[in-house]
Amino acid sequence: xxxxxxxxxxxxxxxxxxxxxxxxxxxxxxxxxxxxxxxxxxxxxxxxxxxxxxxxxxxxxxxxxxxxxxxxxxxxxxxxxxxxxxxxxxxxxxxxxxxxxxxxxxxxxxxxxxxxxxxxxxxxxxxxxxxxxxxxxxxxxxxxxxxxxxxxxxxxxxxxxxxxxxxxxxxxxxxxxxxxxxxxxxxxxxxxxxxxxxxxxxxxxxxxxxxxxxxxxxxxxxxxxxxxxxxxxxxxxxxxxxxxxxxxxxxxxxxxxxxxxxxxxxxxxxxxxxxxxxxxxxxxxxxxxxxxxxxxxxxxxxxxxxxxxxxxxxxxxxxxxxxxxxxxxxxxxxxxxxxxxxxxxxxxxxxxxxxxxxxxxxxxxxxxxxxxxxxxxxxxxxxxxxxxxxxxxxxxxxxxxxxxxxxxxxxxxxxxxx
Amino acid sequence: xxxxxxxxxxxxxxxxxxxxxxxxxxxxxxxxxxxxxxxxxxxxxxxxxxxxxxxxxxxxxxxxxxxxxxxxxxxxxxxxxxxxxxxxxxxxxxxxxxxxxxxxxxxxxxxxxxxxxxxxxxxxxxxxxxxxxxxxxxxxxxxxxxxxxxxxxxxxxxxxxxxxxxxxxxxxxxxxxxxxxxxxxxxxxxxxxxxxxxxxxxxxxxxxxxxxxxxxxxxxxxxxxxxxxxxxxxxxxxxxxxxxxxxxxxxxxxxxxxxxxxxxxxxxxxxxxxxxxxxxxxxxxxxxxxxxxxxxxxxxxxxxxxxxxxxxxxxxxxxxxxxxxxxxxxxxxxxxxxxxxxxxxxxxxxxxxxxxxxxxxxxxxxxxxxxxxxxxxxxxxxxxxxxxxxxxxxxxxxxxxxxxxxxxxxxxxxxxxx
Numbered sequence: 001x002x003x004x005x006x007x008x009x010x011x012x013x014x015x016x017x018x019x020x021x022x023x024x025x026x027x028x029x030x031x032x033x034x035x036x037x038x039x040x041x042x043x044x045x046x047x048x049x050x051x052x053x054x055x056x057x058x059x060x061x062x063x064x065x066x067x068x069x070x071x072x073x074x075x076x077x078x079x080x081x082x083x084x085x086x087x088x089x090x091x092x093x094x095x096x097x098x099x100x101x102x103x104x105x106x107x108x109x110x111x112x113x114x115x116x117x118x119x120x121x122x123x124x125x126x127x128x129x130x131x132x133x134x135x136x137x138x139x140x141x142x143x144x145x146x147x148x149x150x151x152x153x154x155x156x157x158x159x160x161x162x163x164x165x166x167x168x169x170x171x172x173x174x175x176x177x178x179x180x181x182x183x184x185x186x187x188x189x190x191x192x193x194x195x196x197x198x199x200x201x202x203x204x205x206x207x208x209x210x211x212x213x214x215x216x217x218x219x220x221x222x223x224x225x226x227x228x229x230x231x232x233x234x235x236x237x238x239x240x241x242x243x244x245x246x247x248x249x250x251x252x253x254x255x256x257x258x259x260x261x262x263x264x265x266x267x268x269x270x271x272x273x274x275x276x277x278x279x280x281x282x283x284x285x286x287x288x289x290x291x292x293x294x295x296x297x298x299x300x301x302x303x304x305x306x307x308x309x310x311x312x313x314x315x316x317x318x319x320x321x322x323x324x325x326x327x328x329x330x331x332x333x334x335x336x337x338x339x340x341x342x343x344x345x346x347x348x349x350x351x352x353x354x355x356x357x358x359x360x361x362x363x364x365x366x367x368x369x370x371x372x373x374x375x376x377x378x379x380x381x382x383x384x385x386x387x388x389x390x391x392x393x394x395x396x397x398x399x400x401x402x403x404x405x406x407x408x409x410x411x412x413x414x415x416x417x418x
Numbered sequence: 419x420x421x422x423x424x425x426x427x428x429x430x431x432x433x434x435x436x437x438x439x440x441x442x443x444x445x446x447x448x449x450x451x452x453x454x455x456x457x458x459x460x461x462x463x464x465x466x467x468x469x470x471x472x473x474x475x476x477x478x479x480x481x482x483x484x485x486x487x488x489x490x491x492x493x494x495x496x497x498x499x500x501x502x503x504x505x506x507x508x509x510x511x512x513x514x515x516x517x518x519x520x521x522x523x524x525x526x527x528x529x530x531x532x533x534x535x536x537x538x539x540x541x542x543x544x545x546x547x548x549x550x551x552x553x554x555x556x557x558x559x560x561x562x563x564x565x566x567x568x569x570x571x572x573x574x575x576x577x578x579x580x581x582x583x584x585x586x587x588x589x590x591x592x593x594x595x596x597x598x599x600x601x602x603x604x605x606x607x608x609x610x611x612x613x614x615x616x617x618x619x620x621x622x623x624x625x626x627x628x629x630x631x632x633x634x635x636x637x638x639x640x641x642x643x644x645x646x647x648x649x650x651x652x653x654x655x656x657x658x659x660x661x662x663x664x665x666x667x668x669x670x671x672x673x674x675x676x677x678x679x680x681x682x683x684x685x686x687x688x689x690x691x692x693x694x695x696x697x698x699x700x701x702x703x704x705x706x707x708x709x710x711x712x713x714x715x716x717x718x719x720x721x722x723x724x725x726x727x728x729x730x731x732x733x734x735x736x737x738x739x740x741x742x743x744x745x746x747x748x749x750x751x752x753x754x755x756x757x758x759x760x761x762x763x764x765x766x767x768x769x770x771x772x773x774x775x776x777x778x779x780x781x782x783x784x785x786x787x788x789x790x791x792x793x794x795x796x797x798x799x800x801x802x803x804x805x806x807x808x809x810x811x812x813x814x815x816x817x818x819x820x821x822x823x824x825x826x827x828x829x830x831x832x833x834x835x836x
Contacts, residue, residue, distance in 0.1 A: 012545065039622060040622065040637065043641055055626065057804075058631070059626075059628060059631065060628065060629070064730075066684050066685045066689075091687060093617075093687065093688055094616055094617065094618040094658075094688060095616060095617040095618025095619070095629060095630055096617075096618075096629060097628075097629045109687065111684075111687060111688060111689070112684050112713075112728070112729070112730070113616075113618065113631075113681075113729055113730070115629060126685055127430060149803075153803070154803040154804065154805055155804075155805060161805060161808070162808065169641075169834075170637075170638050170641035170642050170645070171638065171735070171804065171807035171808045171834070172808050173637050173638060173641060174634040174635070174637060174638035174731055174735075174804055174807070175634065175804040175805065175807075175808050176634075177622055177632055177633065177634040177636075177637050177638075178631070178632050178634035178731065178804055179632065180620065180622050180623075180624075180626055180632040181622065182622055182623055198512055198513060198531070199511075199512065199513040199514075200512040200513025200514075200531065201513070202598065204457060204458065204595055204598050204599065204600055205598075205600050206598075208473065208477075208598055210477060210478065210515075211478065211513060211514060211515045211533055212513055213476070213477065213531075213596070214595055214596050214597065214598040215595065216592040216593065216594075216595040216596035217592070218595075219458065219588075219591050219592060219595050220588050220589065220591060220592035220595075223461055223587075223588035223591055224588050227588070240512075263531075266484050266529075266530050267484045267544055269509060269511065269527065269529060270511055270512060270529060271484075271529070295530075310530070311530070311531055312482075312530070312531070313592055313596065317589070317592075341784075341833070342786060343761045343791065344789060344790055344791060366759075368760060371762065371828060372762055373761065373762060385571070385572040386475075386572065386573075386589065386592055386593040386596055387572055387573060387579060387593065389589035389592070389593075390579070390580065390589045390590050390593050410789060415759070416587075416589070
């Protein structure tokens with residue numbers, strides 16, 4: 001029996017486990033090469049090699065407070081009722097070199113961030129002093145080292161400060177900038193094309209007809225792909241037409257490493273994508289033991305990876321998080337292929353399940369209750385139900401060998417990405 | 419004694435509590451007006467009014483599976499060992515209108531997403547059937563309603579699906595698209611200018627000198643401001659020069675609602691910003707009982723809000739999260755002024771503290787350990803220490819009346835934004 005004829009007739013006879021499909025996918029992907037880009041443009045990119053510091057941070061012993069640089073021992077025993085005095089002999093300003101030295105019985109007025117002058121071993125906060133002419137009264141006792149950030153305390157010269165495989169956020173960008181690094185080696189981001197398929201699809205702006213639906217998958221997958229670090233090369237809506245699908249696969253594979261289709265991947269009579277991928281290239285996995293998302297197809301044409309996600313938005317969303325996202329990040333050589341954070345919570349209701357053998361992706365709402373987090377299940381039914389994504393905070397994966405969840409059970413919630 | 423002279427001499431005589439500074443700030447801010455923008459461009463914007471659905475989703479009773487639309491009662495009692503048969507009388511395809519009806523003893527081949535034909539009350543999955551010519555053999559028994567997504571099940575016509583004050587992410591964008599909404603009312607984002615101040619600052623690309631430091635605050639605050647929804651109008655580095663600072667405040671206030679300075683805000687001899695803000699406009703708060711971040715100044719010039727954050731990067735970061743970010747989101751009329759998520763964790767070490775009366779912002783690393791999360795304290799010292807941000811995952815706020823943390827104590831960690 002021919003491939004699609006059989007599929008149309010009997011559906012999926014055997015489903016691949018999520019784990020097997022994932023491992024097969026990830027093993028089939030090689031990381032991208034690297035490129036050098038200006039560090040000012042590196043936000044959201046992934047580091048292709050470790051970043052080493054060529055300098056100490058702080059580059060010198062630096063004052064952490066506004067006050068007076070002194071010898072700590074001059075303050076020993078000082079208090080508001082037993083003040084001690086030292087003599088102000090100079091000032092140390094930010095960005096300037098202080099040539100004066102501090103000797104016993106002396107103090108130098110110092111600003112936060114300025115170089116601690118030679119001789120001084122502590123900085124007393126201005127709030128703990130009084131000054132009259134050049135006589136500084138110390139109202140507190142401080143230990144040596146107080147309020148001094150030592151040279152190299154944050155970063156030592158030659159130290160690895162960021163590891164290859166890290167995605168660059170605001171904090172990493174700040175650290176890179178603080179080292180004066182001008183260009184940085186990042187992994188070339190994969191280019192991706194995203195098409196919703198289906199004769200029933202309308203684009204926003206087209207007049208509504210009662211048997212059609214508006215395409216919501218393309219903007220969603222585009223936005224997720226950007227977050228995960230891919231470059232959007234092309235996007236749109238395609239009809240259920242074999243030749244058109246073939247044409248777009250051939251064209252996109254010239255410029256893209258990843259091609260995502262939504263819709264047309266199951267065993268419906270107009271689901272042409274499995275046949276098209278089979279004819280042009282290879283199917284790696286078709287039919288996965290997950291709900292929602294079981295009709296997902298993963299395949300390839302030449303060097304281009306093809307994902308066919310279900311047309312129902314929640315299934316497409318879950319399919320992206322489970323497979324497309326990690327594939328993007330594998331190409332980016334990310335250390336962490338799934339960037340989502342898992343948090344523990346208590347489930348607030350029984351979640352009965354039919355369908356052992358499937359991983360169920362339960363959307364939950366997170367609520368802070370006294371000293372813990374509650375996970376309120378959003379109804380499991382309906383893989384089209386977009387409000388289950390806009391109202392929920394994350395996903396609980398219910399394993400294929402679990403019959404469901406019992407109220408009060410501890411679960412791990414994978415938060416939605418960003 | 420003149421304002422700055424006094425400040426330079428005695429430092430902060432009185433610090434405002436974080437709570438009071440926050441409340442005073444938030445109360446002083448009015449929300450921005452709204453504007454209509456194409457929904458395709460609305461990502462990261464904040465909804466200015468509730469979004470109502472003008473249609474049902476699904477717009478019709480829709481099949482959730484590939485299979486046969488039947489009367490459920492025709493399947494009652496069916497099993498692989500006791501199959502029942504019905505007659506295939508037509509097909510219902512996605513995007514097409516099905517004119518055939520299903521009567522007792524009949525079935526219509528239906529694709530996922532297609533309209534359930536009149537008469538049918540359930541869809542049996544193709545995997546539970548066999549077909550030979552036009553005879554469909556049912557191998558399972560299904561209840562009425564099975565595999566049908568009812569019209570309006572996800573969203574009912576007239577229902578509010580997204581509330582004013584919501585920031586739009588991928589999922590919200592998908593929902594808006596699915597309703598065919600062309601334009602959407604969002605709050606006008608505040609424009610912001612960000613300047614690092616200090617004679618000691620070098621820009622990336624400039625040659626390093628031993629008494630200078632590279633500016634890392636501007637790229638960090640720029641990137642955080644974008645995440646929080648502001649538009650960057652101007653950015654750069656300014657010297658410690660009163661006239662220059664005044665000029666930039668006057669200029670920026672013409673086009674910006676928010677002006678952020680880093681550095682020059684404390685009681686050092688070159689910290690001119692407090693004086694400049696005092697002379698030109700109003701100081702709302704100067705000196706806050708928090709560590710790091712105590713020298714923070716919040717003020718205004720005409721209608722422009724001015725934040726002077728410390729130059730030390732961690733203090734600037736914490737100051738942004740605590741004050742600038744919520745101010746941006748108040749202008750955006752966001753429901754949730756602080757978008758960070760709090761999660762419970764167990765602290766793995768004692769954290770002794772000196773300085774009661776201050777909120778301490780402890781950076782922690784989150785680690786999954788068996789069935790819970792551990793929060794590993796990153797050393798508290800050093801507000802310049804950028805690696806405490808790149809290596810940590812979030813912040814524990816230690817209240818002013820706590821003496822520190824004990825190992826094993828439960829804490830709430832505010833995760834870093836995105």
